[in-house]
Amino acid sequence: MNDMTAAMNIRLHILEKITNGFSPDSIIGRGEYGDVYKGVYNGEVIAVKLLHNDPQQVLDDTQFNSEVGNLLRVEHPNIVRLRGYCYEAQYKYVEHNGEKVLCKHMYRVLCFEYLQGGSLDKHLNGTMELHFSMVIIFYA
Numbered sequence: 001m002n003d004m005t006a007a008m009n010i011r012l013h014i015l016e017k018i019t020n021g022f023s024p025d026s027i028i029g030r031g032e033y034g035d036v037y038k039g040v041y042n043g044e045v046i047a048v049k050l051l052h053n054d055p056q057q058v059l060d061d062t063q064f065n066s067e068v069g070n071l072l073r074v075e076h077p078n079i080v081r082l083r084g085y086c087y088e089a090q091y092k093y094v095e096h097n098g099e100k101v102l103c104k105h106m107y108r109v110l111c112f113e114y115l116q117g118g119s120l121d122k123h124l125n126g127t128m129e130l131h132f133s134m135v136i137i138f139y140a
């Protein structure tokens with residue numbers, strides 16, 4: 001990871017804060033790959049795209065890094081800018097068949113400059129499989 005991508009890494013707790021915990025009230029749009037929330041980061045309004053959870057199509061670190069890298073390289077006046085990303089695991093206990101089970105929840109988030117009536121069409125193409133996953137890692 002270079003300095004640029006490191007600087008654009010936005011921690012999950014910050015994204016949760018600026019979207020009121022990914023509250024439905026903060027949703028500004030829904031796409032094929034995830035829901036889009038509105039938030040303010042470093043004084044700028046941004047569009048926060050929380051990628052869907054699909055256990056069948058989980059991106060590994062290399063693939064996600066590669067997609068973020070691609071988005072960083074795109075510089076065009078007609079294409080919305082990536083402001084940051086988040087790739088972070090959260091661990092929590094959930095009820096499963098009457099037992100408490102520790103789950104690893106991977107969050108994959110892309111943050112874009114906010115556009116009035118904006119869309120991520122220009123960024124998410126057929127080659128991207130962007131999801132966040134929930135994987136049971138062991139039983140308590």
Ligand SMILES: Nc1ncnc2c1ncn2[C@@H]1O[C@H](COP(=O)(O)OP(=O)(O)OP(=O)(O)O)[C@@H](O)[C@H]1O
Pocket residue numbers: 028029030031032033034036047049080112113114115116117118119120121124
């Ligand atoms: N940068 C943005 N600024 C403002 N609103 C946005 C932005 N990006 C997405 N949105 C809103 O969220 C909605 C869903 O956007 P998104 O790009 O995720 O889905 P989409 O346009 O249907 O494309 P896809 O099929 O790739 O998911 C958009 O229609 C728009 O209303």
